[in-house]
Each structure stands twice: as structure tokens, then as C-alpha cells.
Amino acid sequence: MTVQIRHLATTQSDFEATFKQVLHWSAETDTAIEDRVAAILADVRLRGDEAVLEYTARFDGLSVPGMAALELGQSELKAAFDSLPAEQRTALESAARRVRSYHERQKQACGLSWAYRDEDGTLLGQKVTPLDRVGIYVPGGKAAYPSSVLMNAIPAHVAGVEEIIMVVPTPRGEKNPLVLAAAYVAGVSRAFTIGGAQAVAALAYGTRTVPKVDKITGPGNAYVASAKRRVFGEVGIDMIAGPSEILVLADGTTPPDWVAMDLFSQAEHDELAQSILLCPDAAYITRVQEAIDRLLPTMPRAEIIRASLEGRGALIHTRSMDEACAISNRIAPEHLEVSSSEPNKWEPLLKHAGAIFLGAYTSESLGDYCAGPNHVLPTSGTARFSSPLGVYDFQKRSSLIEVSEAGAQALGKTAAVLAYGEGLQAHARAAELRLKDGGQ
Amino acid sequence: MTVQIRHLATTQSDFEATFKQVLHWSAETDTAIEDRVAAILADVRLRGDEAVLEYTARFDGLSVPGMAALELGQSELKAAFDSLPAEQRTALESAARRVRSYHERQKQACGLSWAYRDEDGTLLGQKVTPLDRVGIYVPGGKAAYPSSVLMNAIPAHVAGVEEIIMVVPTPRGEKNPLVLAAAYVAGVSRAFTIGGAQAVAALAYGTRTVPKVDKITGPGNAYVASAKRRVFGEVGIDMIAGPSEILVLADGTTPPDWVAMDLFSQAEHDELAQSILLCPDAAYITRVQEAIDRLLPTMPRAEIIRASLEGRGALIHTRSMDEACAISNRIAPEHLEVSSSEPNKWEPLLKHAGAIFLGAYTSESLGDYCAGPNHVLPTSGTARFSSPLGVYDFQKRSSLIEVSEAGAQALGKTAAVLAYGEGLQAHARAAELRLKDGGQ
Numbered sequence: 001m002t003v004q005i006r007h008l009a010t011t012q013s014d015f016e017a018t019f020k021q022v023l024h025w026s027a028e029t030d031t032a033i034e035d036r037v038a039a040i041l042a043d044v045r046l047r048g049d050e051a052v053l054e055y056t057a058r059f060d061g062l063s064v065p066g067m068a069a070l071e072l073g074q075s076e077l078k079a080a081f082d083s084l085p086a087e088q089r090t091a092l093e094s095a096a097r098r099v100r101s102y103h104e105r106q107k108q109a110c111g112l113s114w115a116y117r118d119e120d121g122t123l124l125g126q127k128v129t130p131l132d133r134v135g136i137y138v139p140g141g142k143a144a145y146p147s148s149v150l151m152n153a154i155p156a157h158v159a160g161v162e163e164i165i166m167v168v169p170t171p172r173g174e175k176n177p178l179v180l181a182a183a184y185v186a187g188v189s190r191a192f193t194i195g196g197a198q199a200v201a202a203l204a205y206g207t208r209t210v211p212k213v214d215k216i217t218g219p220g221n222a223y224v225a226s227a228k229r230r231v232f233g234e235v236g237i238d239m240i241a242g243p244s245e246i247l248v249l250a251d252g253t254t255p256p257d258w259v260a261m262d263l264f265s266q267a268e269h270d271e272l273a274q275s276i277l278l279c280p281d282a283a284y285i286t287r288v289q290e291a292i293d294r295l296l297p298t299m300p301r302a303e304i305i306r307a308s309l310e311g312r313g314a315l316i317h318t319r320s321m322d323e324a325c326a327i328s329n330r331i332a333p334e335h336l337e338v339s340s341s342e343p344n345k346w347e348p349l350l351k352h353a354g355a356i357f358l359g360a361y362t363s364e365s366l367g368d369y370c371a372g373p374n375h376v377l378p379t380s381g382t383a384r385f386s387s388p389l390g391v392y393d394f395q396k397r398s399s400l401i402e403v404s405e406a407g408a409q410a411l412g413k414t415a416a417v418l419a420y421g422e423g424l425q426a427h428a429r430a431a432e433l434r435l436k437d438g439g440q
Numbered sequence: 441m442t443v444q445i446r447h448l449a450t451t452q453s454d455f456e457a458t459f460k461q462v463l464h465w466s467a468e469t470d471t472a473i474e475d476r477v478a479a480i481l482a483d484v485r486l487r488g489d490e491a492v493l494e495y496t497a498r499f500d501g502l503s504v505p506g507m508a509a510l511e512l513g514q515s516e517l518k519a520a521f522d523s524l525p526a527e528q529r530t531a532l533e534s535a536a537r538r539v540r541s542y543h544e545r546q547k548q549a550c551g552l553s554w555a556y557r558d559e560d561g562t563l564l565g566q567k568v569t570p571l572d573r574v575g576i577y578v579p580g581g582k583a584a585y586p587s588s589v590l591m592n593a594i595p596a597h598v599a600g601v602e603e604i605i606m607v608v609p610t611p612r613g614e615k616n617p618l619v620l621a622a623a624y625v626a627g628v629s630r631a632f633t634i635g636g637a638q639a640v641a642a643l644a645y646g647t648r649t650v651p652k653v654d655k656i657t658g659p660g661n662a663y664v665a666s667a668k669r670r671v672f673g674e675v676g677i678d679m680i681a682g683p684s685e686i687l688v689l690a691d692g693t694t695p696p697d698w699v700a701m702d703l704f705s706q707a708e709h710d711e712l713a714q715s716i717l718l719c720p721d722a723a724y725i726t727r728v729q730e731a732i733d734r735l736l737p738t739m740p741r742a743e744i745i746r747a748s749l750e751g752r753g754a755l756i757h758t759r760s761m762d763e764a765c766a767i768s769n770r771i772a773p774e775h776l777e778v779s780s781s782e783p784n785k786w787e788p789l790l791k792h793a794g795a796i797f798l799g800a801y802t803s804e805s806l807g808d809y810c811a812g813p814n815h816v817l818p819t820s821g822t823a824r825f826s827s828p829l830g831v832y833d834f835q836k837r838s839s840l841i842e843v844s845e846a847g848a849q850a851l852g853k854t855a856a857v858l859a860y861g862e863g864l865q866a867h868a869r870a871a872e873l874r875l876k877d878g879g880q
Contacts, residue, residue, distance in 0.1 A: 122811070398827075400796050424709075
């Protein structure tokens with residue numbers, strides 16, 4: 001049975017309309033979920049640990065006598081790591097090493113990052129400091145990804161965050177040893193087996209047992225996303241992630257099986273994931289379709305892949321690689337593969353993308369796990385204005401100003417004129433009091 | 441009539457409880473406002489210009505035949521600038537020059553910011569690009585601040601943003617010439633006299649006349665804040681600002697009048713603004729109180745200042761400057777004045793603050809207008825996890841990965857082990873297809 005993935009050509013008259021339809025996705029805001037989340041947040045804020053224990057019993061089927069039973073000790077994390085086959089231990093450590101190495105290059109040295117003095121001796125500068133304490137949400141159940149633990153915890157660690165608190169739901173007490181092992185490898189400070197809106201609330205407000213954090217990162221279901229959106233401001237959050245996407249720009253030189261498998265690797269995440277191919281070579285598109293049809297039956301997650309490709313996928317024939325690059329900029333994809341024999345010719349044309357994978361050997365899955373860059377990337381076109389999760393998300397800046405006596409004379413006059421113009425007389429007087437004549 | 445500002449001492453037994461009460465502030469989410477904003481957003485999304493015209497007529501008392509009448513041309517901006525007294529023109533230009541100069545130091549060069557090759561020849565890097573188009577919200581009416589136009593537009597300009605779209609409501613058609621002049625000086629691309637949730641919607645979704653932007657920054661009232669929170673994800677936004685705050689750490693060496701006026705300059709913004717003094721010298725606190733009582737009657741905005749100081753202000757006697765610094769870190773103030781003869785002794789102890797003003801001559805108001813750093817700063821303790829508005833808010837990063845054939849061999853094995861561990865077989869197969877033996 002062939003896969004009924006949509007074929008489009010940029011030359012067709014209804015391309016614009018159809019293309020918009022393909023891209024359309026909007027986070028449904030389910031009022032029922034919103035209301036339940038608001039109630040859970042308010043309850044945890046009020047009753048703390050007691051509320052967390054009740055929701056964990058109700059939603060995760062995990063009843064325990066007290067919060068101590070919901071904390072994973074360091075020895076348990078280490079035991080999980082030790083219990084893994086050598087192959088998995090090596091893979092986790094190798095991935096962690098590469099991710100750390102990449103993120104160390106993103107780090108801004110803490111302390112004064114730069115400063116200069118103007119002609120009056122006034123000093124102007126910028127200081128960088130790490131966040132004190134962050135929370136990492138790790139999904140449990142079917143989408144339990146140890147790689148996400150590394151991708152969230154390592155940048156925080158590199159940034160100099162002192163305490164990294166992980167939460168991961170363990171429905172009916174089932175723990176995922178790879179997730180626990182990843183927490184060990186990544187250097188998580190404390191870990192709790194709680195999840196959902198109640199875990200987000202515990203991190204955002206703090207309870208007697210769970211420390212209040214400054215920022216919460218990490219993916220989750222609709223309840224978690226809604227809770228993060230609501231606590232934004234009380235704490236920092238990373239982006240609210242939509243379905244995952246891949247865009248492959250192909251010039252027809254990569255083996256079609258490789259491209260087909262790369263499209264699958266996105267589609268297998270979830271029925272709403274989106275895989276799109278842009279290619280100026282019609283014959284090559286046909287070969288990719290053949291590869292898709294031939295390879296799909298070999299995939300354990302064939303049904304999810306089929307649903308995703310048929311529902312949201314597209315193979316798009318473009319007039320040229322240049323046009324493909326222009327369309328890519330409109331999509332601003334999360335993952336962008338430049339599957340070309342001359343990827344560095346096209347890379348400078350690509351303005352908006354979370355991560356750019358250059359050349360046939362760079363499968364997106366290598367980036368997902370171990371190449372080094374982060375796999376938490378802006379989805380749904382948000383790469384137009386946002387960046388991969390990085391060390392910069394766990395550092396912040398403060399401006400520094402030290403006005404000299406001479407500087408206060410010149411600046412004071414300017415500030416006073418503008419402050420009076422805005423009707424803010426105390427601002428003006430504060431500047432004038434520093435003038436030698438007291439502004440008289 | 442003395443100002444009944446709260447006096448506290450860290451030695452008093454109920455200090456912790458009282459201190460928490462003083463700091464307590466939470467953005468009231470008014471359901472009626474939320475619902476009206478949601479309806480306006482949906483309507484502008486659906487009906488575009490037509491809806492914008494209707495809401496502008498209804499809320500701003502400004503009825504015009506079409507959108508063209510709501511656009512300010514470049515010549516009108518320039519005319520506003522030319523109409524100003526020379527003193528104001530010079531002040532605006534001088535402030536803009538200093539703000540630009542500071543922000544140029546924040547800029548990351550666009551293009552490849554760094555890259556390295558690992559031992560297998562795999563390239564890993566990071567690319568920086570500006571946002572294409574941003575929207576700046578400028579409040580109209582009583583809080584029309586030309587300085588905000590400079591502080592929002594200049595960092596975007598320095599970042600390399602090509603189009604900067606300003607919106608500013610002009611109730612009953614009243615335009616503020618200083619705001620228009622600031623738009624001219626800052627190099628705004630287009631400007632519309634629209635405001636409220638309808639302006640945020642027009643920028644976020646685009647209409648026939650108003651171009652869709654990638655990010656919206658700038659302060660606004662409760663409707664604007666609610667609208668920005670709702671369109672977050674569709675576009676980027678800056679922080680949702682709470683009331684403004686100043687914290688003064690004083691060692692007792694600054695003239696008390698200066699400190700009193702600095703406290704006023706925050707308090708005059710709004711009754712909810714917060715001014716706090718931390719000082720280890722009880723006699724000095726008494727002198728500041730005397731200065732407050734003596735100077736308040738001279739202030740045109742005395743009533744607002746009194747309400748703010750009596751409602752939310754505090755003069756806190758600490759055991760030492762060290763203790764004052766520790767308390768400051770708990771507050772994470774928006775504006776932090778270190779009014780001391782040795783400010784550089786204390787600065788390294790200060791971890792969380794939007795902007796730090798060092799020494800007696802550095803009044804906060806100099807920073808508000810013209811010292812150089814941005815005056816859009818994290819409020820309500822959010823300096824724990826966020827930064828001043830800056831050039832970095834108008835640039836974003838993309839990861840770059842180019843895996844060599846040799847690199848694909850080593851990375852492919854690691855990725856496949858982890859992908860199988862997560863049950864994502866297409867990820868594993870995509871990596872394995874790049875192995876020389878095809879993963880067989």
C-alpha cells in the first residue's frame with residue numbers, strides 16, 4: 001500500500017493556498033485543560049506537599065506516605081547507571097561529553113563581560129551571572145527520553161547553575177533506568193518522581209520539600225505546557241514546544257533511502273509531526289516516494305509514520321534550490337537538512353532554522369543524540385525569533401553604570417530635559433541635584 | 441505632614457514576615473479583561489483592518505475613513521522632530537547616540553559566530569541572524585515616554601532588524617510630538633496610531649495594511665499585557681512588566697536629599713511602584729526620612745509619590761552592608777543603586793538585578809534616559825532569570841552541524857544505541873544507513 005503523502009509543485013496555480021494549509025498548525029487551547037491546570041496550580045501553591053502527594057496518587061497511580069518516597073537519591077541514580085549494559089553506558093557518556101563540549105563554547109564568562117569609560121570617565125558595562133536554581137521537566141511514560149535529560153541539564157550545568165532539580169513522573173512507580181542514568185551522567189542535583197501540572201507548580205512556587213526554582217525547561221504534554229505558560233513570570237520558562245518538524249532540502253545527490261528514513265525519523269515521533277521535502281528534481285522525488293513505500297513496512301512504528309506523513313507531510317517540487325531556500329526561510333523549520341553535495345553553497349541563504357544539518361552524512365538523528373548541539377529547538381516557525389536551548393538560557397545579564405562627577409554634569413542636563421518633557425519632575429530633580437550648581 | 445513610610449529593621453523578630461508582605465505583588469489576572477482581549481484578538485485575526493478601524497474608533501475616539509489615515513509618514517515624524525525646541529532635539533540625539541554606542545557592544549556579529557571541527561572532521565558551529573521585522577508598542581496618553589521609543593527601537597536597529605514597526609495610540613487624535621520625534625531619531629520604519637489589544641493583534645497576525653512582525657516589545661496597560669501574553673508563540677515577546685522598583689543600598693555617605701529624590705523618582709511613576717532603602721546606619725535613615733518629608737511638598741506629583749511610598753515603600757535598617765547585599769539578592773530589583781563611597785567593594789556581591797547604579801553620582805534617572813544601557817528591565821524579581829532588553833533580544837541563533845563520513849561512523853553507533861533505547865527505530869536506522877556496513 002503506497003503512502004499517500006501530498007505531492008506539490010511550486011509551479012501549480014494553487015500552490016500558495018495549499019502550502020499554507022500544509023503548514024497550518026495551532027496549539028488548541030482546550031478550556032477544560034486550562035481550568036483544571038489553573039485549579040491544580042492554585043492548590044499546590046496553597047497546600048504544597050500535601051497537594052502534590054494527592055495529585056500524584058490520583059494521576060500517576062502512585063500512593064506514598066510522604067514526599068521522601070518521591071525523591072530519587074543520588075545512589076539510586078548511580079545504581080540505575082551501573083545497571084545498564086556497557087554499550088548504553090558508553091553511549092550516554094560519549095553523548096554527554098560531546099554535548100558538554102559544544103555548550104562550553106556558548107558560555108559567556110561570568111562576572112564583568114565588558115565595560116568601557118566614556119570621555120567623562122563614566123563607566124558602562126555588562127555583568128553576566130548564572131541562574132541560582134533551575135527545574136527540568138522530563139516526561140515519563142511512552143515519551144521518556146534520556147537524551148532530553150542531557151540536553152536540558154548539561155547547558156544549565158555549563159552555565160554555572162548550582163542546583164538542577166529534575167522532575168519525572170513514574171506512573172504506577174515504573175522508573176525508566178535510562179532516564180535515571182542520564183540524570184546521573186548529567187549531574188542533576190536532586191530528582192523527584194512527580195509530573196504534570198503539580199510538578200510544574202511545585203517547582204514554580206516551592207513546597208516544603210521541593211525547592212522553588214528560577215526557571216523551568218523541558219517538554220511535556222498539554223497539561224505541562226499549559227502550566228508552564230501560566231507560571232511564566234513567576235519563573236522563567238523555555239519555549240512551549242509544538243509538534244516536531246523536519247525540512248529536507250535535497251539536490252538529488254543523497255541516496256533516496258537516507259532521505260526517506262530521515263523523513264520517517266521525524267514522523268515516528270507522533271502523528272502531528274511534520275516531514276517536508278523540497279527538491280528541484282522531479283525524478284528524485286519519485287525515487288524518494290518509492291523508498292518511502294518500500295521501507296515503511298520494515299518500521300516498527302509504521303502506523304504513526306504513515307499517519308504523520310499522510311496527514312502533515314509533503315514532497316514539494318521546486319523550480320530551483322534557490323527557491324527551495326526561500327521557501328525554507330518562510331517555514332523557519334525546527335530541523336533543516338541540506339542534503340546536497342554542496343551544502344555550504346546553500347547555507348548562507350538560510351536565515352531561519354533551529355538547527356541546520358549540512359550534507360548527506362548529517363542525519364538529523366545524529367544531532368538528536370550526540371553530535372553536540374542541543375536538540376531542544378524552536379518549533380512551528382518560532383525559529384523566526386528564537387534560538388535552540390543553550391547556555392545563554394541559564395545566564396542573565398545586569399547593566400553596570402558608574403557615572404563620574406564630570407559625567408553627571410553632562411548627562412544630568414540631557415536627562416533633565418527629557419524627564420521634564422515626560423512630566424517626570426522627580427527624575428529631573430534627581431539628575432539636577434548632582435549638578436555642581438544643583439540645577440539652580 | 442510626614443510621609444508614613446514603613447520603617448523596618450532586620451533585627452526585629454517579625455522581619456521575615458513583614459518583609460515578605462512588603463515585597464508581595466502579583467499581577468491580578470482580571471477575567472473580564474482576559475475575555476475581552478481574547479475576543480479582540482480573534483476579531484482582528486479574522487477581519488483585519490476593518491476590525492482595527494472599529495476598535496480604534498471605539499476605544500481611542502478616533503474615527504477615520506481608512507487605515508491610511510492611521511499611518512504616520514516619515515515626513516510627519518521628521519516634522520515633529522523639527523518642531524521641537526533645540527534643547528529637546530539635542531537631548532534626544534545625545535541620548536540616542538549614547539544608547540546606540542552601548543548597545544553596539546552587545547551585538548554578536550551576524551553569520552557564523554564560531555565553529556570547530558572534531559577529530560573526525562565533523563564541523564559544529566553556531567550561526568547568528570537578526571529577526572526580520574519587529575513591532576514596538578509605545579503607550580499613548582499619560583504615560584507617553586519618548587525615551588521608551590529609543591530604548592526599544594535602537595537595540596533592534598543595532599541587531600540588524602530591517603523593519604521596525606511602531607504602534608502608538610493617539611486618543612482623540614492627540615499626538616505627542618516628542619514620541620514622534622523619538623521615532624524619527626531612532627529610525628523607526630513605519631508607524632501607526634493604533635493601540636491596545638487591537639494593535640498587538642495587528643502586529644502578531646498582520647492585516648492588509650499592518651505587516652505581521654516576528655516579535656513585539658514595549659510596555660502597555662493591562663489589555664496590552666494580556667494581549668502580548670496571548671500572542672506569545674505566534675510571535676516573540678519581551679517580558680510582561682510589573683510595577684517599576686528601585687532598591688537603594690546606602691552606606692550613609694551620599695547626601696540624604698539625593699537618596700530621597702531617587703526614591704521619589706521611582707515612586708512618581710505610579711502608586712504601585714516600589715522604593716526601598718537598605719542601610720546599616722540608623723541615623724542616616726532618619727536623615728533620609730527628614731529629606732523625604734521636606735522635599736515631598738515641592739514635587740508636582742506629590743500625591744502619587746506619597747501613595748507609593750506609604751503603600752509599598754520601606755526604609756530598612758540592616759546589620760551591615762553585607763547583609764544589605766544578601767537581602768538585595770533576594771529581592772532581585774529592577775533598579776539597584778549602590779549609593780556608597782566604595783561601590784566596587786559591594787558590586788561583586790550583587791548577583792541579581794536588572795541594572796546596577798554605582799556610586800552617589802549615578803542617579804537612576806541618568807540611566808533611564810541617556811547613560812547608555814537599556815531602561816527596559818526585568819521587574820518583580822524576574823532579574824533572577826532575565827536580562828535587560830538588549831540587542832540579543834533581536835538576534836537568534838541556529839546550530840550548524842556537518843558530519844564527515846568518518847564522523848558518521850562513530851556518531852552513528854552512539855546515536856543508534858540511544859535511539860533503540862528510546863524505542864525510536866527510524867532514528868536509529870537513519871544513523872545506521874550512514875555506516876559503511878549499513879548497520880548490518
